[in-house]
Amino acid sequence: MKLTIYRYDPDKDAKPYYRDYDVPLDPHDRMLLDALVKAKAQDDTLSFRRSCREGVCGSDAMNINGKNRLACTTKLADLPEHVTIRPLPGVPVIRDLIVDMTQFFKQYHSVKPYVINEDPPPERERLQSPEEREHLNGLYECILCACCSTSCPSFWWNPDKFVGPAGLLQAYRFLADTRDQATSERLDDLNDPYRLFRCHTIMNCVDACPKGLNPTKAINHIKELLVKRAV
Amino acid sequence: MAITTRRFDAIVVGAGGSGMRAALELARANLKVAVLSKVFPTRSHTVAAQGGIAAPLANSGEDNWHWHMYDTVKGADYLGDQDAIEYMCRRAIEVVVELEHMGMPFDRLESGKIYQRPFGGHTQEYGSAKMAMRACAAADRTGHAMLHTLYQQNVRANTQFLVEWMALDLIRDPQDGAVVGVTALEMETGELHVLQAKAVVLATGGAGRIYWASTNAFINTGDGLGMAARAGLPLQDMEFWQFHPTGVAGAGILITEGVRGEGGYLLNKNGERFMERYAPNAKDLASRDVVSRAMTTEIKEGRGCGAHGDHVLLKLDHLGPEVINQRLPGIREIAIKFANVDPIRDPIPVVPTVHYQMGGIPTNYMGQVVAPEGASKEAIVPGLYAAGECACVSVHGANRLGTNSLLDLLVFGKASGEQVIKDLRGQPTPHRTLPKGTGDASAARLNRLDTATGGERVADVLNDLRRTMQAHCSVFRFPDDLHKGVQKMKEIARRAERTFIADKSKVFNTARVEALELENLVETAVSTMICAEARKESRGAQARADFPERDDKNWMKHTLWYKEGNRLDYKPVHLKPLTVPTMEPKVRTY
Numbered sequence: 001m002k003l004t005i006y007r008y009d010p011d012k013d014a015k016p017y018y019r020d021y022d023v024p025l026d027p028h029d030r031m032l033l034d035a036l037v038k039a040k041a042q043d044d045t046l047s048f049r050r051s052c053r054e055g056v057c058g059s060d061a062m063n064i065n066g067k068n069r070l071a072c073t074t075k076l077a078d079l080p081e082h083v084t085i086r087p088l089p090g091v092p093v094i095r096d097l098i099v100d101m102t103q104f105f106k107q108y109h110s111v112k113p114y115v116i117n118e119d120p121p122p123e124r125e126r127l128q129s130p131e132e133r134e135h136l137n138g139l140y141e142c143i144l145c146a147c148c149s150t151s152c153p154s155f156w157w158n159p160d161k162f163v164g165p166a167g168l169l170q171a172y173r174f175l176a177d178t179r180d181q182a183t184s185e186r187l188d189d190l191n192d193p194y195r196l197f198r199c200h201t202i203m204n205c206v207d208a209c210p211k212g213l214n215p216t217k218a219i220n221h222i223k224e225l226l227v228k229r230a231v
Numbered sequence: 232m233a234i235t236t237r238r239f240d241a242i243v244v245g246a247g248g249s250g251m252r253a254a255l256e257l258a259r260a261n262l263k264v265a266v267l268s269k270v271f272p273t274r275s276h277t278v279a280a281q282g283g284i285a286a287p288l289a290n291s292g293e294d295n296w297h298w299h300m301y302d303t304v305k306g307a308d309y310l311g312d313q314d315a316i317e318y319m320c321r322r323a324i325e326v327v328v329e330l331e332h333m334g335m336p337f338d339r340l341e342s343g344k345i346y347q348r349p350f351g352g353h354t355q356e357y358g359s360a361k362m363a364m365r366a367c368a369a370a371d372r373t374g375h376a377m378l379h380t381l382y383q384q385n386v387r388a389n390t391q392f393l394v395e396w397m398a399l400d401l402i403r404d405p406q407d408g409a410v411v412g413v414t415a416l417e418m419e420t421g422e423l424h425v426l427q428a429k430a431v432v433l434a435t436g437g438a439g440r441i442y443w444a445s446t447n448a449f450i451n452t453g454d455g456l457g458m459a460a461r462a463g464l465p466l467q468d469m470e471f472w473q474f475h476p477t478g479v480a481g482a483g484i485l486i487t488e489g490v491r492g493e494g495g496y497l498l499n500k501n502g503e504r505f506m507e508r509y510a511p512n513a514k515d516l517a518s519r520d521v522v523s524r525a526m527t528t529e530i531k532e533g534r535g536c537g538a539h540g541d542h543v544l545l546k547l548d549h550l551g552p553e554v555i556n557q558r559l560p561g562i563r564e565i566a567i568k569f570a571n572v573d574p575i576r577d578p579i580p581v582v583p584t585v586h587y588q589m590g591g592i593p594t595n596y597m598g599q600v601v602a603p604e605g606a607s608k609e610a611i612v613p614g615l616y617a618a619g620e621c622a623c624v625s626v627h628g629a630n631r632l633g634t635n636s637l638l639d640l641l642v643f644g645k646a647s648g649e650q651v652i653k654d655l656r657g658q659p660t661p662h663r664t665l666p667k668g669t670g671d672a673s674a675a676r677l678n679r680l681d682t683a684t685g686g687e688r689v690a691d692v693l694n695d696l697r698r699t700m701q702a703h704c705s706v707f708r709f710p711d712d713l714h715k716g717v718q719k720m721k722e723i724a725r726r727a728e729r730t731f732i733a734d735k736s737k738v739f740n741t742a743r744v745e746a747l748e749l750e751n752l753v754e755t756a757v758s759t760m761i762c763a764e765a766r767k768e769s770r771g772a773q774a775r776a777d778f779p780e781r782d783d784k785n786w787m788k789h790t791l792w793y794k795e796g797n798r799l800d801y802k803p804v805h806l807k808p809l810t811v812p813t814m815e816p817k818v819r820t821y
Contacts, residue, residue, distance in 0.1 A: 011736040028481055030569065041690040044742035045734040049270070052448040054484045054565060056375055057274040073568055094419060095739040101271070114383040115334030124288075124324075125331040127343030133336065140336045140369075140376060144273055179334065 001025055001076070003039055004084040005046065009095050016093070018084075021046075025076065032079065033060055033071040048097040055210060058145030061088055062097050068147035068208040088146060090156035103159040104146045104166065111163060111171035111189075116182035132178045139173035139218060141211050142166060148205035148215055154198040161194035165205035165215030168196065172218035175225060183225075191226055234414075234425050234670045238662055239265045241430040241651050242413060244398040244455060247275035248374070248640030249619030249647075250434030251381040251390075252326075253598075256648025258388040262655065265426065267396045267415055269450055269744070272382045276436055276448040277640065280374025281561060282489030283348060283366030284637035286327035287320070290344040291364035296320040298355060298363060301814055303635060306352045306518045307628025308771035309787060309816040310468070312805035315596040315624040319635075319642045321809075326641035327367055335380045336369050338558070348492040348558075352518035352632040352821070360512040366634040371487050371561040377637060395419060397744055398454060399673040401431065401462040401615070404666055408604075409613035411663050413458070414673035418744060421737030423677060425670050427662055430614055430651040433458065433592060433600075434644065437620040438755040439472075442585035443701035446478050446485040455621040457751030459592045460758070461672075464602050464612065465791035465800065467623040468590035469755070470763035471772045473631055474706050476522040478584025480542035482569040485586065486562055486579060488633040491515040493558055495547035497526065498578065499534040505543075510821040517821035520630040520772045523583035527706045530582075537580060544578035583706050588755075589631055589772065590762075591623035593791065598622070598647025603791065608802040616651060618643040625789065628804075629771020680746050686731030689746045696723050696749075696756050704763050710777045713764040720760045721797075727753045758792040765799055766790060783816050 001023050008016035021039040029035060033053055040046045048071070049059040055073040063086040064074055071085075087093050092100040117126075149155045149164035163171065171190060174180050190196040196219070205215040241257050243250045246268035257264040268275065287294035300320040304311055331337055331345060338346035349362040369376035385392075395418040402412040402425070412427040438453025439445040456466055476497070477486040491497075496515045499505045509525040510517035517525075526543050529535060536544050547555065552575050555563055559574075566574045593601050594617050595609065604610035619640050626639055703716030727749050734742035768782040769775050791800040806813045 009736050009738055011738045030482065040741075041688070044689070044732050044745075045736065047734075047739055047741045051270055051274050051450045052276065052279050054279065055568070056372075056561075057270070057276075057278050057448065059270060059274050075568070095736075098739050105271075109386055112387075114387045115332075117332075121329075121332045123328075125328055125337070125345050128339050129343050130339045130341065133339045136336045140379070141372060143278075143375070144271070174334075177334065177336075 001035060002082045003035060004082070005039070005097070006086040007096055008093055009045070029076060031072050032064060032074040032076060032083070035076060036071055047095050056143060058143035061145040061147045063087065063089055068151045070145060070147070070210045073210055088150040090150050090159070101146060104149055104164070107163045107167040108144065108170060111167050112182070112186070113170045113174065115174060115177055115180050117179055118181060126179050128178055135176040136173060138213055139169060139176060142169055142213060143211060145210065147208040147210055151204040151208040153202060153204070154200060158194055158198055162198035163190070163195050165219070168199070168222065169213060169215040169218045172222050175222065187226055187229060190222060196222060234423050234674065236425040236427055236665070239263050239426060239428045240655060241432065242267065242426050242428040243432045243434055244413060245275070245434035245436060245619070245621070246272035246392065247434060247436050247619060248277035248378060248381060248637060249644035250432065251378070251385055252641050252644025253432050253434060253618055253648040254390050255381065255384055255388055256645055257651060258385065258390040260652045262652065265391050265393050267393045267398050269395065269397050271394050272392060273379055275378060276451055277378040278375045279448065279485065280377070280637055281371040281485060281487035282350060282492065283368040283373050283634045284327060284377065285350070285353065285365050285632070285634040286323040286367055286638065287363070287365055288324060288327065288345060288347060288367065290340055290342070290347050293355060294363050294365055296323065297811065298357060299323065299353070299365065301357045302353050303626065303632055304814045305358060305819060306630055306632040308630055308781065308819055309628065309783070310625070310770060310789070310804055311628030312625050313808040313814060314805045315626050317808040317811060318596040319626050319638060322642045323638055326638070326645060330377060330380060330641065333380050333384050336376050338368055338370060348489060349516060350492050350633045351488050351516045351522070352513070353634070362513070362516055366489065366492060368489065370557070371489050371559045374637060397747065398458060399676065399747065401458050402665065402669050403462055404663055407613060409663070410615035411665060414670050416677070418739055421740055423670065423674055425665065427665060429655055429662060430616060432598070432647050432651065433615070433617040433621055434619050435621045437588045438752060439585050439588065441697060441700045441752050441756040441759065443697040444478065444483050444582070444584050446475055446483055446584050446586045452748035453751045453755035454748065455592060455617065457754045460754040460794040463793070463795065464600065465593060465793050466590060466758050467593040467789050467791055468625060468762070469758040469792055470766050470790060471589035471629050472585055472759065473519055473587040473589060473772050474523040474583040475586035476519055476526055476583055477545055477581040479565065479569045480580040480582045483584050484565050484569045486545060486565065486581060488519070490545060490547050490559060490562055493554060494550050495545055498544045498546055499529045500536045500540065501534060505529055505534070513821035518630055518632060521821055523706050524774055526583055542580040542582045545581045546578040547574050548576055548578070587631055587636060588620055589623070589625070589627040589629065591621050592617040594622045594624055596624055596646065597650040598643055599650060603800060603802070616647040618647040629773060676747065677743070680732055680743055681735055683731045686729045687726055689730050689732060689742065689749050692723060692726050692730060693749055693752065696752060699723065700756055700759070704760055706774065708763055708773065708775045710775070713760065716760045717764050720757050724753045724757050754794060757797065761797050761799070762790045762792050787816070
């Protein structure tokens with residue numbers, strides 16, 4: 001197959017360029033990451049992040065023929081013969097397909113992504129019914145790959161002010177947790193024209209999520225909570 | 232090369248489950264701590280653990296730590312240290328309940344308590360035919376949920392992370408061998424740093440990438456093992472590698488034992504549930520070494536499935552879509568993506584796949600690294616601690632039980648953090664002066680790669696290493712293969728010293744990182760082959776064709792391997808638990 005890959009090494013390149021790779025595939029090559037590893041065996045200067053190679057660690061998010069995807073769960077069989085790979089859009093490039101995720105993680109951290117419960121901890125587990133626990137499904141599975149936030153025009157424009165779909169999905173994960181007591185502080189923090197309300201329901205995030213999660217739905221739930229609180 | 236020096240109270244190398252649990256303890260004690268990680272913390276391989284974490288909560292049926300301890304000692308084929316095993320099992324409830332309080336999204340029972348499922352080798356009443364419900368689970372994403380929870384708590388505790396930094400070498404004071412820091416490569420800038428500390432906790436995880444077919448991530452390259460070996464410290468019990476029975480055939484991706492815990496089972500090409508023959512009581516929930524050997528035997532004797540008869544089938548469609556979607560959603564996703572089957576309808580093709588390293592850097596149950604010195608086989612190495620898969624406590628002995636690995640991470644991550652705090656409070660001394668020539672050895676390693684104008688490609692040497700391990704030191708081990716394997720591995724080690732990378736950039740040079748990782752994989756692979764060749768018995772994951780029986784008289788002892796001259800030493804197993812009587816070795820059947 002033919003890969004056209006965005007290349008840029010600030011150590012030696014004045015500007016980015018694209019390089020083509022001809023990668024002979026074997027029958028056991030299943031995913032795009034397999035092809036990328038082969039391309040790197042041809043040219044060890046080609047740089048990208050990867051780790052678990054099964055879609056749970058979130059390292060190898062990249063823009064594949066215009067869509068943000070994980071290379072390790074993108075099937076070769078589903079791709080055309082010629083594939084163009086770019087770094088995730090809207091974030092600074094460090095080198096080749098490796099992007100600077102500082103702003104993305106800053107927004108994630110800003111939602112206080114941890115259970116806040118000031119009661120003295122009981123001797124055993126805090127109780128939660130299966131129905132209450134069910135509310136966390138579709139939220140806690142996020143792998144922080146940034147496919148969603150870097151496909152979101154609102155995040156491209158205001159990465160410093162808009163929390164973005166990944167951060168808001170996690171904000172709702174803690175709002176939805178019956179063990180958390182900080183609902184009101186969390187809602188105060190999000191009730192802001194930028195932090196939450198830059199979401200214009202474009203829904204690129206839903207299309208991009210490699211785990212099939214739905215950040216838009218979570219954002220709407222947060223908006224509902226704000227409305228409920230207001231009335 | 233100018234090397235910058237930064238000072239901390241403590242450094243944790245690795246941000247998986249044990250490293251982040253240790254870091255949390257240290258950060259909460261207001262120590263100045265830095266956690267180094269080659270990847271962003273939530274990308275560490277703990278994220279891929281699926282089935283559960285063991286704790287005798289007794290939420291679904293009777294259970295207690297004594298039973299758990301018995302199962303662990305037996306599962307370890309009596310090579311585990313019984314003091315450490317008692318320690319781990321007695322702290323299990325505490326650390327799991329703490330994790331729940333931290334926000335871990337465990338599945339729940341109708342009672343509101345944590346959901347627990349059966350797992351291989353975990354029984355009631357000291358090995359009876361009744362399985363214990365001991366594996367606390369968040370669907371089949373327990374590791375993911377746990378790793379994110381631990382990261383989130385570290386965010387809350389303001390832990391300082393050095394993300395995408397690779398630790399290269401330990402710095403030891405030549406006076407007494409104390410560890411006084413590490414050298415590390417900042418990947419984004421390519422700079423070499425000296426990180427000085429009064430305590431260094433190695434939590435670098437496993438090295439399953441030494442095998443061709445592995446459930447392990449690319450990053451599992453045994454960096455802590457390489458660092459310890461190069462610093463003159465021994466590695467313990469490296470011959471013991473766990474082959475997980477159910478890796479997706481051809482892809483190596485893990486399918487949790489939780490599938491069998493929920494009622495799935497294995498079939499050969501005749502549609503026979505063959506585990507009934509090998510383990511009449513526990514059947515598919517026998518311990519992993521037993522199931523992997525049974526599968527390998529079925530395949531070797533011509534009862535494998537598929538066009539090449541090279542795998543068996545894991546059937547779970549009878550569990551029904553509801554159980555699969557609720558309890559095993561990640562498995563369904565993996566099977567569809569990597570095996571092209573939907574397990575709601577069709578069985579998953581599986582083969583034994585290397586998964587976990589029982590051996591590692593020798594420690595006691597406080598996480599302190601120990602090594603022979605003078606008359607003692609277990610003298611404490613001042614300033615150095617290790618926890619998790621890179622450490623050998625040894626709680627897993629010759630074979631680990633499923634769900635005991637996540638428990639190991641929490642118990643010994645926490646214990647090592649507690650011990651560091653105790654040691655630093657005990658001696659409020661300033662940092663020692665760094666020895667002369669600090670960083671020279673690391674700088675030389677980098678310099679060789681930067682200046683080499685020719686040599687072998689890293690990928691070629693690595694592929695030969697992995698193929699050699701797979702062919703010579705797998706589920707069943709044969710004397711000839713092992714003997715030749717030792718020679719081949721020594722040659723591969725020599726080739727690894729002459730690698731060449733074309734990438735000479737300072738910025739995020741992943742070729743350089745892979746070349747450095749290869750050096751750590753080499754230490755791991757060489758030690759494995761040599762230890763396996765030397766151990767003339769079968770025990771747990773070491774199954775030798777020429778010595779098919781366990782030999783407690785001569786071999787109930789831990790192996791220690793030293794890089795220098797590939798020297799071997801041995802030390803006794805701790806048979807005495809902390810408070811209960813010794814669990815005497817018995818014939819191990821399931």
